[in-house]
Amino acid sequence: MILNLDPRSNTPIWEQVVHQIKELILREILLPEEKLPSVRELSGTLLINPNTVSKAYQELERQGIIETLRGKGTFVSASIIPKADDQKIMELKQQLKQLFIEASYLGIDHQTLSKWLKNYSEELGGKDNHAESE
Amino acid sequence: MILNLDPRSNTPIWEQVVHQIKELILREILLPEEKLPSVRELSGTLLINPNTVSKAYQELERQGIIETLRGKGTFVSASIIPKADDQKIMELKQQLKQLFIEASYLGIDHQTLSKWLKNYSEELGGKDNHAESE
Protein backbone atom coordinates (compact mmCIF):
# COMPACT_ATOMS: atom_id res chain seq x y z
CA MET A 1 0.00 0.00 0.00
CA ILE A 2 1.43 3.34 -1.04
CA LEU A 3 0.33 6.52 0.68
CA ASN A 4 1.26 10.11 0.06
CA LEU A 5 2.90 11.42 3.20
CA ASP A 6 4.30 14.88 3.74
CA PRO A 7 6.75 15.00 6.64
CA ARG A 8 6.78 18.79 6.48
CA SER A 9 3.05 19.09 6.93
CA ASN A 10 1.76 20.38 10.22
CA THR A 11 -0.64 17.47 10.47
CA PRO A 12 1.00 14.50 12.17
CA ILE A 13 2.05 11.56 10.04
CA TRP A 14 -0.19 9.10 11.90
CA GLU A 15 -3.13 11.40 11.17
CA GLN A 16 -2.25 11.55 7.49
CA VAL A 17 -2.24 7.76 7.45
CA VAL A 18 -5.66 7.71 9.09
CA HIS A 19 -7.04 10.17 6.54
CA GLN A 20 -5.72 8.36 3.51
CA ILE A 21 -6.83 4.92 4.62
CA LYS A 22 -10.32 6.29 5.20
CA GLU A 23 -10.21 7.66 1.68
CA LEU A 24 -9.05 4.33 0.25
CA ILE A 25 -11.98 2.64 1.95
CA LEU A 26 -14.41 5.23 0.60
CA ARG A 27 -13.02 4.66 -2.87
CA GLU A 28 -13.52 0.92 -2.35
CA ILE A 29 -9.87 0.29 -3.06
CA LEU A 30 -9.83 -1.30 0.35
CA LEU A 31 -12.80 -3.62 0.72
CA PRO A 32 -14.59 -4.85 3.87
CA GLU A 33 -12.87 -7.80 5.55
CA GLU A 34 -9.73 -7.10 3.54
CA LYS A 35 -6.43 -7.45 5.34
CA LEU A 36 -4.29 -4.39 5.83
CA PRO A 37 -0.48 -4.50 5.72
CA SER A 38 1.11 -5.40 9.03
CA VAL A 39 2.46 -2.64 11.21
CA ARG A 40 6.05 -3.59 10.46
CA GLU A 41 5.46 -4.02 6.73
CA LEU A 42 3.69 -0.70 6.29
CA SER A 43 6.29 1.09 8.39
CA GLY A 44 8.87 -0.39 6.05
CA THR A 45 7.25 0.73 2.81
CA LEU A 46 6.40 4.18 4.16
CA LEU A 47 9.80 4.59 5.80
CA ILE A 48 8.26 5.62 9.08
CA ASN A 49 8.40 4.20 12.58
CA PRO A 50 6.27 1.16 13.46
CA ASN A 51 4.90 3.07 16.41
CA THR A 52 3.53 5.71 14.07
CA VAL A 53 1.67 3.10 12.02
CA SER A 54 0.43 1.47 15.20
CA LYS A 55 -0.94 4.78 16.40
CA ALA A 56 -2.79 5.24 13.12
CA TYR A 57 -4.27 1.74 13.29
CA GLN A 58 -5.38 2.28 16.88
CA GLU A 59 -7.13 5.49 15.93
CA LEU A 60 -8.87 3.77 13.00
CA GLU A 61 -10.00 0.99 15.30
CA ARG A 62 -11.25 3.52 17.83
CA GLN A 63 -13.41 4.94 15.05
CA GLY A 64 -14.74 1.46 14.25
CA ILE A 65 -13.29 1.49 10.76
CA ILE A 66 -10.87 -1.38 11.11
CA GLU A 67 -10.62 -4.33 13.47
CA THR A 68 -7.50 -5.94 14.84
CA LEU A 69 -7.07 -9.57 15.76
CA ARG A 70 -4.09 -10.26 17.97
CA GLY A 71 -1.56 -12.32 16.14
CA LYS A 72 -3.58 -12.38 12.94
CA GLY A 73 -3.53 -8.84 11.66
CA THR A 74 -5.75 -5.84 11.03
CA PHE A 75 -8.75 -5.89 8.74
CA VAL A 76 -11.25 -3.44 7.32
CA SER A 77 -14.47 -3.72 9.29
CA ALA A 78 -17.17 -5.84 7.67
CA SER A 79 -19.73 -3.07 7.98
CA ILE A 80 -18.90 0.50 8.74
CA ILE A 81 -21.87 2.17 10.36
CA PRO A 82 -21.93 5.97 10.18
CA LYS A 83 -22.23 7.22 13.72
CA ALA A 84 -24.15 10.45 14.23
CA ASP A 85 -21.81 11.72 16.92
CA ASP A 86 -23.23 15.11 17.88
CA GLN A 87 -19.92 16.29 19.26
CA LYS A 88 -18.09 15.48 16.06
CA ILE A 89 -20.83 17.02 13.94
CA MET A 90 -20.48 20.26 15.87
CA GLU A 91 -16.74 20.23 15.29
CA LEU A 92 -17.31 19.54 11.61
CA LYS A 93 -19.66 22.49 11.28
CA GLN A 94 -17.18 24.72 13.04
CA GLN A 95 -14.50 23.54 10.64
CA LEU A 96 -16.78 24.15 7.68
CA LYS A 97 -17.49 27.65 8.91
CA GLN A 98 -13.80 28.40 9.22
CA LEU A 99 -13.23 26.99 5.75
CA PHE A 100 -15.95 29.23 4.36
CA ILE A 101 -14.33 32.28 5.97
CA GLU A 102 -10.95 31.43 4.48
CA ALA A 103 -12.59 30.90 1.10
CA SER A 104 -14.24 34.30 1.32
CA TYR A 105 -10.86 35.97 1.70
CA LEU A 106 -9.70 34.09 -1.39
CA GLY A 107 -12.66 35.35 -3.38
CA ILE A 108 -14.42 31.98 -3.48
CA ASP A 109 -18.17 31.93 -2.89
CA HIS A 110 -20.29 29.22 -1.33
CA GLN A 111 -21.63 28.05 -4.67
CA THR A 112 -18.17 27.23 -5.91
CA LEU A 113 -17.48 25.34 -2.72
CA SER A 114 -20.72 23.40 -3.17
CA LYS A 115 -19.71 22.54 -6.70
CA TRP A 116 -16.41 21.17 -5.47
CA LEU A 117 -18.22 19.17 -2.82
CA LYS A 118 -20.43 17.63 -5.47
CA ASN A 119 -17.37 16.68 -7.48
CA TYR A 120 -15.80 15.01 -4.47
CA SER A 121 -19.03 13.18 -3.85
CA GLU A 122 -19.05 11.77 -7.36
CA GLU A 123 -15.36 11.00 -7.25
CA LEU A 124 -15.21 9.33 -3.87
CA GLY A 125 -18.61 8.36 -2.65
CA GLY A 126 -19.54 5.80 -5.26
CA LYS A 127 -20.65 3.58 -2.42
CA ASP A 128 -23.81 4.57 -0.57
CA ASN A 129 -24.29 7.65 -2.64
CA HIS A 130 -27.88 7.08 -3.78
CA ALA A 131 -26.44 7.84 -7.22
CA GLU A 132 -27.42 4.58 -8.83
CA SER A 133 -30.64 5.97 -10.21
CA GLU A 134 -29.11 9.07 -11.75
CA MET B 1 -13.07 43.21 22.00
CA ILE B 2 -14.09 39.84 23.34
CA LEU B 3 -13.03 36.66 21.57
CA ASN B 4 -13.78 33.05 22.36
CA LEU B 5 -10.49 31.33 23.01
CA ASP B 6 -9.98 27.71 23.95
CA PRO B 7 -6.57 27.11 25.53
CA ARG B 8 -7.09 23.35 25.31
CA SER B 9 -7.66 23.41 21.56
CA ASN B 10 -4.99 21.98 19.31
CA THR B 11 -5.08 25.14 17.20
CA PRO B 12 -2.70 27.76 18.61
CA ILE B 13 -4.17 30.74 20.43
CA TRP B 14 -2.67 33.24 17.99
CA GLU B 15 -4.35 31.35 15.15
CA GLN B 16 -7.69 31.42 16.93
CA VAL B 17 -7.30 35.18 17.27
CA VAL B 18 -6.57 35.46 13.55
CA HIS B 19 -9.64 33.40 12.66
CA GLN B 20 -12.03 35.29 14.87
CA ILE B 21 -10.86 38.72 13.80
CA LYS B 22 -11.32 37.69 10.18
CA GLU B 23 -14.84 36.62 11.06
CA LEU B 24 -15.57 39.92 12.82
CA ILE B 25 -14.46 41.78 9.70
CA LEU B 26 -16.65 39.61 7.48
CA ARG B 27 -19.59 40.30 9.76
CA GLU B 28 -18.78 44.00 9.47
CA ILE B 29 -18.52 44.27 13.22
CA LEU B 30 -15.04 45.57 12.52
CA LEU B 31 -15.16 48.14 9.74
CA PRO B 32 -12.45 49.28 7.32
CA GLU B 33 -10.06 51.87 8.81
CA GLU B 34 -11.33 51.02 12.28
CA LYS B 35 -8.74 50.84 15.01
CA LEU B 36 -8.07 47.54 16.70
CA PRO B 37 -7.24 47.26 20.40
CA SER B 38 -3.58 47.71 21.16
CA VAL B 39 -1.43 44.66 21.68
CA ARG B 40 -1.19 45.27 25.40
CA GLU B 41 -4.88 46.08 25.82
CA LEU B 42 -6.08 43.00 23.96
CA SER B 43 -3.61 40.78 25.78
CA GLY B 44 -5.07 42.18 28.99
CA THR B 45 -8.69 41.48 28.17
CA LEU B 46 -7.96 38.06 26.72
CA LEU B 47 -5.57 37.17 29.55
CA ILE B 48 -2.90 36.04 27.14
CA ASN B 49 0.64 37.17 26.49
CA PRO B 50 1.27 40.35 24.47
CA ASN B 51 3.60 38.35 22.23
CA THR B 52 0.73 36.06 21.31
CA VAL B 53 -1.44 39.00 20.25
CA SER B 54 1.50 40.48 18.37
CA LYS B 55 1.96 37.25 16.46
CA ALA B 56 -1.71 37.24 15.48
CA TYR B 57 -1.52 40.86 14.30
CA GLN B 58 1.59 40.16 12.27
CA GLU B 59 -0.11 37.25 10.56
CA LEU B 60 -3.17 39.37 9.79
CA GLU B 61 -0.94 42.07 8.35
CA ARG B 62 0.92 39.47 6.29
CA GLN B 63 -2.44 38.54 4.79
CA GLY B 64 -3.16 42.18 4.01
CA ILE B 65 -6.16 42.31 6.30
CA ILE B 66 -4.90 44.85 8.78
CA GLU B 67 -2.25 47.53 8.66
CA THR B 68 0.01 48.70 11.44
CA LEU B 69 1.35 52.18 11.89
CA ARG B 70 4.28 52.41 14.25
CA GLY B 71 3.37 54.29 17.38
CA LYS B 72 -0.22 54.81 16.24
CA GLY B 73 -1.79 51.37 16.30
CA THR B 74 -3.27 48.73 14.08
CA PHE B 75 -6.22 49.28 11.80
CA VAL B 76 -8.45 47.25 9.55
CA SER B 77 -7.31 47.70 5.97
CA ALA B 78 -9.30 50.23 3.95
CA SER B 79 -9.93 47.75 1.18
CA ILE B 80 -9.38 44.04 1.48
CA ILE B 81 -8.74 42.60 -1.93
CA PRO B 82 -9.33 38.87 -2.27
CA LYS B 83 -6.15 37.37 -3.59
CA ALA B 84 -6.51 34.34 -5.83
CA ASP B 85 -3.47 32.60 -4.40
CA ASP B 86 -3.29 29.31 -6.29
CA GLN B 87 -1.28 27.65 -3.57
CA LYS B 88 -3.82 28.55 -0.91
CA ILE B 89 -6.70 27.51 -3.12
CA MET B 90 -5.13 24.08 -3.57
CA GLU B 91 -4.76 23.75 0.19
CA LEU B 92 -8.36 24.82 0.64
CA LYS B 93 -9.59 22.20 -1.81
CA GLN B 94 -7.54 19.55 -0.04
CA GLN B 95 -9.05 20.63 3.24
CA LEU B 96 -12.53 20.54 1.75
CA LYS B 97 -11.93 17.05 0.44
CA GLN B 98 -10.80 15.87 3.85
CA LEU B 99 -13.83 17.49 5.41
CA PHE B 100 -16.09 15.70 2.96
CA ILE B 101 -14.50 12.37 3.84
CA GLU B 102 -15.00 12.96 7.55
CA ALA B 103 -18.59 13.96 6.88
CA SER B 104 -19.17 10.74 4.94
CA TYR B 105 -18.16 8.69 7.96
CA LEU B 106 -20.64 10.69 10.02
CA GLY B 107 -23.43 9.95 7.57
CA ILE B 108 -23.58 13.49 6.19
CA ASP B 109 -23.91 13.91 2.44
CA HIS B 110 -22.63 16.71 0.24
CA GLN B 111 -26.05 18.30 -0.11
CA THR B 112 -26.30 18.82 3.62
CA LEU B 113 -22.83 20.36 3.63
CA SER B 114 -23.85 22.68 0.80
CA LYS B 115 -26.92 23.71 2.75
CA TRP B 116 -24.76 24.58 5.74
CA LEU B 117 -22.43 26.56 3.49
CA LYS B 118 -25.35 28.55 2.15
CA ASN B 119 -26.43 29.32 5.70
CA TYR B 120 -22.96 30.56 6.58
CA SER B 121 -22.93 32.67 3.46
CA GLU B 122 -26.17 34.38 4.44
CA GLU B 123 -25.08 34.73 8.04
CA LEU B 124 -21.58 36.06 7.45
CA GLY B 125 -21.04 37.25 3.93
CA GLY B 126 -23.43 40.18 3.74
CA LYS B 127 -20.60 42.30 2.39
CA ASP B 128 -19.20 41.77 -1.10
CA ASN B 129 -21.50 38.90 -1.75
CA HIS B 130 -22.44 40.05 -5.25
CA ALA B 131 -25.92 40.05 -3.77
CA GLU B 132 -26.66 43.67 -4.61
CA SER B 133 -27.74 43.04 -8.17
CA GLU B 134 -29.30 39.66 -7.62
Add this chain to the structure above:
DNA sequence: ATAAGTGTACTATACACAGTAATACACACA
Protein backbone atom coordinates in the same frame (compact mmCIF):
# COMPACT_ATOMS: atom_id res chain seq x y z
C1' DA C 1 11.37 68.41 26.25
C1' DT C 2 8.64 65.07 28.48
C1' DA C 3 5.53 61.38 29.19
C1' DA C 4 2.43 57.97 27.70
C1' DG C 5 1.01 54.86 24.36
C1' DT C 6 1.94 52.43 20.20
C1' DG C 7 4.23 48.06 17.60
C1' DT C 8 8.52 45.43 17.50
C1' DA C 9 12.71 42.64 18.76
C1' DC C 10 15.27 39.78 21.61
C1' DT C 11 16.48 36.26 25.06
C1' DA C 12 15.27 32.75 28.27
C1' DT C 13 12.30 29.35 30.12
C1' DA C 14 8.63 25.84 30.64
C1' DC C 15 5.73 22.73 28.57
C1' DA C 16 3.43 19.53 25.37
C1' DC C 17 3.63 16.62 21.59
C1' DA C 18 5.43 14.19 17.37
C1' DG C 19 8.57 11.07 16.04
C1' DT C 20 12.30 7.78 16.57
C1' DA C 21 14.56 3.89 18.73
C1' DA C 22 15.01 -0.28 21.15
C1' DT C 23 13.09 -3.82 23.70
C1' DA C 24 9.82 -6.96 25.53
C1' DC C 25 5.31 -9.18 25.78
C1' DA C 26 0.92 -11.86 24.26
C1' DC C 27 -1.31 -14.21 20.78
C1' DA C 28 -2.26 -17.02 16.19
C1' DC C 29 -0.86 -20.24 13.04
C1' DA C 30 1.84 -23.57 10.41
Add this chain to the structure above:
DNA sequence: TGTGTGTATTACTGTGTATAGTACACTTAT
Protein backbone atom coordinates in the same frame (compact mmCIF):
# COMPACT_ATOMS: atom_id res chain seq x y z
C1' DT D 1 8.82 -24.56 17.99
C1' DG D 2 9.34 -20.79 15.10
C1' DT D 3 7.55 -16.91 12.64
C1' DG D 4 4.51 -13.22 12.15
C1' DT D 5 0.96 -10.66 14.22
C1' DG D 6 -0.46 -6.23 17.35
C1' DT D 7 0.69 -4.08 21.78
C1' DA D 8 3.21 -1.84 25.63
C1' DT D 9 6.89 0.47 27.72
C1' DT D 10 10.74 3.51 28.28
C1' DA D 11 14.02 6.91 26.79
C1' DC D 12 15.55 10.43 23.84
C1' DT D 13 15.44 14.27 20.37
C1' DG D 14 13.36 17.90 18.03
C1' DT D 15 9.84 21.34 17.31
C1' DG D 16 6.53 24.66 18.36
C1' DT D 17 3.42 27.19 21.65
C1' DA D 18 3.15 30.21 25.21
C1' DT D 19 4.92 32.91 28.90
C1' DA D 20 8.03 36.35 31.02
C1' DG D 21 10.93 40.14 31.10
C1' DT D 22 13.39 43.73 28.95
C1' DA D 23 14.61 47.06 25.62
C1' DC D 24 14.00 49.85 21.44
C1' DA D 25 11.73 53.06 17.87
C1' DC D 26 8.05 55.65 16.81
C1' DT D 27 3.65 58.89 17.36
C1' DT D 28 0.93 61.82 19.89
C1' DA D 29 -0.41 64.96 23.37
C1' DT D 30 0.97 67.69 27.19
